[in-house]
Amino acid sequence: MTAVGDTVPELVRRIELADMVAYAGATWDWHRMHYDPAFLEPRGLPAPVVDGQVFGALLAEQVQDWLGPSARLTKLGFRFKNLVFAGETVRCTGTVTATGGGLLTIEQQIEVVEDGRVAVAPAGCEVRP
Template identity: 70%
Template sequence: MTGPEVTVGSEVAPLERTIELRDMVAYAGATWDWHRMHYDFEYLQKRGLPAPVVDGQVFGALLAEQLQDWLGPRAVVRRLHFRFKNLVFAGETVRCTGRVIAVEGDTLRVEQRIVIIDGDEPERVAVEPAGAEIVLRAEEAP
């Protein structure tokens, strides 16, 4: 197998991303999710929210990206689950972490989480629990 050696307890390479408003608008265009909470400051102010709220689908994409970046093109994410704990706002930075909790043949189970990391503020959990089942495809012969 190319890529990292994977055993129970292996740490997934972390993924960090600052999610800016322009990223959120691009994502909204790709997914056709134009809810005002993702871009309309007047709408948000009336509801006591400090900034546009990152679309929840983004977190599934980040969790899958983290796994694909770590394991490479052989990895097929078969199942992915996650639960929201806190809102994430435009301009905040998140970190995805994870570790392998089971290896059964060509199938891995991973637990993951996403925390909000901003400057001197303590981390806040954005997504937990989260995790995935990944199948590693056989390598093709050269």
């Protein structure tokens, strides 16, 4: 039985340029900041920027991996704090903050493993396990 304070297993993922291109193809988001060095250089960006939608997918994946294929997210929200670049590794963490009515409320965060900067917070979801 899941209880308030339970920790969601971490999801750690290195996001490579090939992953970003595949995601862009799936979502039809071809903004040049996600792949084009000629666009990035004059803007002072060191590498392609990970599409923000990827973080929502990772947060959902983290919970789905933990609770299994029958779990259903009913709400998901997140706010960006810092850019994440191709080749960086992110860690998704989470804690159950409420239970009741057949739902779990989970507070989540995403940080960049290489330097600890917070990429996404606050973040969280409601899920029907």
